[in-house]
Amino acid sequence: MAAKQPGVTVRAPAKVNLCLGVGPVQGDGYHPLATVFHAVDLTDTVTVRPSKRWECTVTGPYADRVPTGGSNLAMRVAQRLADECFEAGPVSMTIDKSIPVAGGMAGGSADAAAAIIAIDQLFDLQLTKLDHQELATDIGADVPFILAGGTALGTGRGDQLAPVLTTGRYEWVFALQDDGLSTPAVYAEFDRLNKGRKVPLPQAPEEMIAALRSGDPRELAGALSNDLQEAAISLMPKLQKTIDTGLAEGALGAIVSGSGPTVAFLCADRAAALDLMVGLTASGVADDVVSAGGPHPGARVVSNIRTV
Ligand SMILES: C[C@@](CO)(OP(=O)(O)O)[C@H](O)COP(=O)(O)OP(=O)(O)OC[C@H]1O[C@@H](n2ccc(N)nc2=O)[C@H](O)[C@@H]1O
Numbered sequence: 421m422a423a424k425q426p427g428v429t430v431r432a433p434a435k436v437n438l439c440l441g442v443g444p445v446q447g448d449g450y451h452p453l454a455t456v457f458h459a460v461d462l463t464d465t466v467t468v469r470p471s472k473r474w475e476c477t478v479t480g481p482y483a484d485r486v487p488t489g490g491s492n493l494a495m496r497v498a499q500r501l502a503d504e505c506f507e508a509g510p511v512s513m514t515i516d517k518s519i520p521v522a523g524g525m526a527g528g529s530a531d532a533a534a535a536i537i538a539i540d541q542l543f544d545l546q547l548t549k550l551d552h553q554e555l556a557t558d559i560g561a562d563v564p565f566i567l568a569g570g571t572a573l574g575t576g577r578g579d580q581l582a583p584v585l586t587t588g589r590y591e592w593v594f595a596l597q598d599d600g601l602s603t604p605a606v607y608a609e610f611d612r613l614n615k616g617r618k619v620p621l622p623q624a625p626e627e628m629i630a631a632l633r634s635g636d637p638r639e640l641a642g643a644l645s646n647d648l649q650e651a652a653i654s655l656m657p658k659l660q661k662t663i664d665t666g667l668a669e670g671a672l673g674a675i676v677s678g679s680g681p682t683v684a685f686l687c688a689d690r691a692a693a694l695d696l697m698v699g700l701t702a703s704g705v706a707d708d709v710v711s712a713g714g715p716h717p718g719a720r721v722v723s724n725i726r727t728v
């Protein structure tokens with residue numbers, strides 16, 4: 421086993437589901453989805469260096485909420501590749517975390533996607549795109565999209581992807597909560613709320629796809645939808661006030677991001693986003709407020725470290 425360079429740094433984006441259609445739970449415990457993923461320029465940065473022993477350090481505002489052992493999704497990727505590939509071995513990993521933890525923005529998936537690219541390059545494994553996708557799908561349903569980035573239709577568990585044509589750039593404000601929501605708990609709440617109802621299979625989101633092609637943020641705002649929103653609000657009722665406040669403060673549209681509890685607000689432009697950040701911060705309906713634009717590329721190498 422020999423690393424080809426002293427270190428590799430990869431950056432990976434957060435996502436918001438612009439629409440999230442959820443079908444009835446299947447025998448494997450997963451729900452069939454029809455979702456449009458959208459990557460935004462709120463990113464985590466993962467650096468790997470060859471090491472004699474496994475190490476993981478997390479920095480940034482959410483560091484204390486992220487595991488550093490084998491349950492860290494990025495470490496899981498690195499350890500899997502070390503087990504499976506003769507050329508790969510232990511690494512010292514640093515995760516600089518800006519994506520909220522358990523926020524419905526795929527932060528753990530972003531780190532896992534970054535680790536796939538970083539370990540491949542560090543040990544020159546020469547994995548194919550298909551190898552990347554298969555490993556990503558195995559780690560988690562959101563990981564394949566984070567590798568791809570941009571805006572994409574996700575079906576199956578959310579891991580079957582097709583790119584969606586978009587025009588222009590969209591400005592978002594995200595209202596964050598200190599407490600996270602567990603993804604399995606939100607899906608379980610969706611099942612509980614729908615007990616006795618016939619949940620249809622999710623349909624292709626044609627209105628959303630047309631809105632993205634138009635490039636008009638007002639049209640996009642009208643097409644936002646999330647079948648998990650009711651469940652997320654049921655588990656965290658204060659999110660309804662966050663949504664109402666952001667809309668009253670001028671957001672074009674609002675949606676719980678994935679399984680929540682982050683709320684995503686779509687704004688007319690950058691100036692409107694900055695105004696909304698001020699309004700949301702002053703109202704106290706979020707523990708933190710950040711802005712980001714999309715679409716953004718998927719996980720990418722930002723530097724090959726040449727000196728140790
Ligand atoms: C809800 C979504 C929307 O994009 O993301 P988040 O908002 O959590 O980031 C995803 O479906 C989350 O994807 P991800 O967090 O990668 O899920 P996984 O680790 O594969 O699965 C965790 C658990 O979520 C549930 N799950 C996940 C995906 C899916 N299509 N149906 C499900 O029921 C299952 O209970 C599963 O055991």
Ligand SMILES: Nc1ncnc2c1ncn2[C@@H]1O[C@H](COP(=O)(O)OP(=O)(O)O)[C@@H](O)[C@H]1O
Binds near residue numbers: 487515523531
């Ligand atoms: N690299 C990682 N970053 C964040 N959380 C991680 C990571 N690896 C494992 N986890 C675990 O996964 C859980 C969900 O994390 P995250 O991906 O941020 O949430 P979500 O699925 O809501 O987007 C966390 O509570 C944490 O225990």
